[in-house]
Amino acid sequence: MSDLEVFRQETREWLEENCPPSMRSPVIAGEGACWGGRNWIFESEDQQLWMERMGAKGWTAPDWPTEYGGGGLVKAEHKVLKEEMGRIRARSPLDSFGIWMIGPALLKFGSEELKQQHLPPIIRGEIRWCQGYSEPNAGSDLAGLQSKAVDMGDHFIANGQKVWTSYGDKADWMFCLLRTDPEAKKQSGISLMLFDMETPGVTPKPIKLISGSSPFCETFLDDVRVEKDQVVGDVNQGWTIAKYLLTHEREMIGGMGLTGAGSKTLGKIAAQTIGTTDGRLNDLFMRTDVARWEIDAAAFALTVERVTDEAKAGQGIGATSAMLKYYGTELNKRRFETLLKIGGSDDLIWEGDVSNNGWTARTLLRTKGNSIEGGTSEVQLNIIAKNILGLG
Amino acid sequence: MALVLNEEQQMLKESAQGFLSEHAPVAELRAQRDAGSDTGYSSTLWGQMVNMGWAAILVPEEYGGLAFGHVGMAQIVEQSGRTLTASPLLSTAILGVTAINLAGSEDQKTELLGAIAGGELTIALAVDEKIHHDPMQTAMSGEATDDGYVLNGEKRFVVDGSTADKLIVATRTSGSLGDMKGISLFLVDRTAPGVNVQRTQMLDGRNAAIITFKDVEVTADALLGQQDRGFRALSATLDAGNAHLAAELLGIAQESFDRTLQYMKERKQFGALIGSFQALQHRTAHWWSEIEMCKSVVLKVLQSLDEGDVKSPAFVSIAKAKLCEVAELSTNEAIQLHGGIGMTDEYEIGFFIKRARPAQMLFGDYNYHANRFALISGY
């Protein structure tokens, strides 16, 4: 047996022993997801067990170095782990902005002290992070941000307002972009800083969304003290790091276009809801919509696989995150439009058991944000045109 | 299997790129067309392709071939989509080889596959009878006699049907329209008595044919595979054909894109390069993203054919459908973004749409394959 086959065998056995049966079903549109953190209330004992076991093994962050508590897996092993988890339909043990966003940025740009301080609690799901990028007047044009941090000698004092801070009211720490040099040209005077959300002067206020839930906040910063050692990279050099982090965010959001192993296909849902005659869906126009979506979804899933394999083989053009973000989120929006049509008028019912409290309608509304958050579709198209196609 | 080319496949891609862009560029297609070529392709070029072993790529080693697989073959096909190279590669070296290899007797394989690999034999596959592809609707009759069969019926859109030495003909020997069972494949000489070939020059400048069979007598050994059980091999042959058509369409889409992108960096209007207009940038970025999707589905279907994956029919229909959609987008955007010059015969960009449409329609267009994919998926 090759090393990889041995690894697969061991992984399979370990998962068999350690993944509670109730954790072996897909998380659909966030339901049942585990976010961890100081304030997290576990949905079940199994959810806690699963997060803690995976965290202890470092498999919440499988490819991070073991010295910070990560799994230390090479790409091929990471792929095996994903396949083996997919095989038993194991859900993600931990969803985390720490793992998706600030962690990779710390690994690449952070000081040794920052890595030691922040990475282990992220991996174990003990600290939950939020992202303080957008401001009322700085959305797509992020570099136009105005919230600032002033150097007070042994610390900084931050003031300003952030907006659309996802889970700002639930998170423990924020990674935040702040202007540290008001004189410098837009991109050059920005720093990436970290602070505890319990620091005096930090006030997140939830904003209600069209879906009815309040996953994000406006966050006010009034004379917030930020320690000097909590600057990632150098002062005024935050823009490069912010962009690096955004590529990770995009890949994560683009992944929403993937239906996920084990969840029902649109075709199956349609067949069950609408019925078939001679193997064909009873509504032929619907059937066309579903087939079109399924074909595009298959193409997208294969593209995610291909660019990953190309990166592993050192081929390909890289810089594909903008394309995956654009395509994946537009696909996810179409998925829910099609689901709503399949579900019919019952799925328009906002509350009550018939529609599972308007699950499809609410999720459809939430997906509209997919092509806005992390950089809008238009911004992704700009990035492709300029950076990949060389159109000026 | 990782969705990347291995080193040998990459090398073949590069050598095909070099050879075809030098010996068979789009100008060659124009020359063939303008000269009113009978064959629709250059025999000299085909000879060179045979010498490089391209006709032998799908032929198993024991029959004198290279057994290099579909991924390898498709590297050539994709390049020939970029250069719009006309040749018997699809009808002979892909469809002919696949059908004979799957259905043929030991004798047939020994004789025919060797001849194809050596460039001594060309083949055309005669399936369609109506204006839309639907192999289960095969109606042409094959009636058993004492010492063979008599064939009667009509086939259309037979690519290379006016030039091929032999035809592989799908006929109904039993059952009724719509049945899978009852279809048989026959090998028939194009020049056999009763075979009437009407050449139809297509919009891509290539040849197809409408072929009528009137009381065509063939001996029992003309049967390719078992009587009444030809559908499996036919279907697998069409799958291979569609996978390679998808690869060719990928080449067409990419070349249309590359040429247009280049043009956007040269053409000025309103005192600026047209590539600087955001309305065009977004269309182009979307178009590029769609082509990225195509690369993945094409590589996947080819690998699945090489691996004999049971899911390959689904991958075939995903790939062919997606490529039909994106080739249509690509060839249309190419003309539109070129403006008036894109409409001229003198400029090469207009040749791509003319090859794309027949390649899309051959063996099933978007609708055919979306329908097939839905059926395979249970809805």
Ligand SMILES: Cc1cc2nc3c(=O)[nH]c(=O)nc-3n(C[C@H](O)[C@H](O)[C@H](O)COP(=O)(O)OP(=O)(O)OC[C@H]3O[C@@H](n4cnc5c(N)ncnc54)[C@H](O)[C@@H]3O)c2cc1C
């Ligand atoms: C659900 C959700 C969660 C979010 N979570 C967070 C978070 O946790 N932290 C955080 O910091 N931010 C978060 N955001 C904010 C998000 O990053 C911004 O909404 C996004 O960058 C767009 O900025 P904006 O809303 O100001 O829109 P604007 O930038 O004002 O854009 C308005 C419209 O103009 C278009 N547009 C703008 N510029 C251009 C251009 N140059 N070319 C073409 N079109 C253009 C846009 O595409 C859009 O359609 C979240 C947003 C959403 C919807």
Ligand SMILES: Cc1cc2nc3c(=O)[nH]c(=O)nc-3n(C[C@H](O)[C@H](O)[C@H](O)COP(=O)(O)OP(=O)(O)OC[C@H]3O[C@@H](n4cnc5c(N)ncnc54)[C@H](O)[C@@H]3O)c2cc1C
């Ligand atoms: C069949 C046909 C018949 C014609 N007949 C006549 C005739 O009888 N008399 C006559 O004088 N002319 C005629 N024309 C010419 C026609 O008016 C021009 O082709 C047309 O105005 C476009 O100009 P162009 O070809 O130079 O393309 P370009 O202007 O070079 O355009 C190339 C591409 O860039 C795009 N583009 C250009 N500027 C912008 C912008 N600012 N923003 C976004 N996109 C832009 C265009 O939409 C196009 O997609 C004819 C053209 C055709 C195809």
